[in-house]
Amino acid sequence: MKLATLLTSTLAVAAIASPVANVVEERGDLAAANTLVKRYSKIPLGPMYKPGPSLLSATESTFSTPSQSLSAAQFTNVMRAQCDRVSRCQSFSGYKQGNNWHGALYKRVARAGDFVSDPTASDAFAYACVGC
Structure with a gap:
């Protein structure tokens, strides 16, 4: 790669990244000023449970990852x-x-009754924010 091309690419990336970095810093300062420490209470579930239909409309976001990469x-x-x-x-x-x-x-806030038994599920856990 030519030196001029490398320099141009670096400047282009820096120009694009700078506004994003400023927004993140501003949000970080704002978040720090308004941060509340959340406390959680464990929802009693058996190991073979998963969210039931009553939680579908209350779902904010979902996550999945290979189980080999993380412990429970x-x-x-x-x-x-x-x-x-x-x-x-x-x-x-x-x-x-x-x-x-x-x-x-x-x-x-989820409750134990919001979860359903599923023989294909294992290692289930659930927590609710206290005072949220």
Whole structure:
């Protein structure tokens, strides 16, 4: 690659990245000023449960990842971190099915009755934000 081409490419990337970096910094400052520490209470579930139809309309976002890459505790921590950063998140859950972890954030406080038994699910967990 020619030096001039490399320099032009670098400047183009820097020009594109700069406004994004400023927005992130501004959001970070704003978020830091308004951050509330969320506390969670574990929702009692058996290991073979997953979200039921009543949670579909309250789902904020979903996540999936290969189960070989994360333990149950690690995936729980990932979901907790996602809920912490999403202001509308009031509860989260996850379960393993086949070779994948599946998780979701919810816009309302989930209850044990919102989950259904599924023999193909394992290692289920769910937490609700206390005082959200």
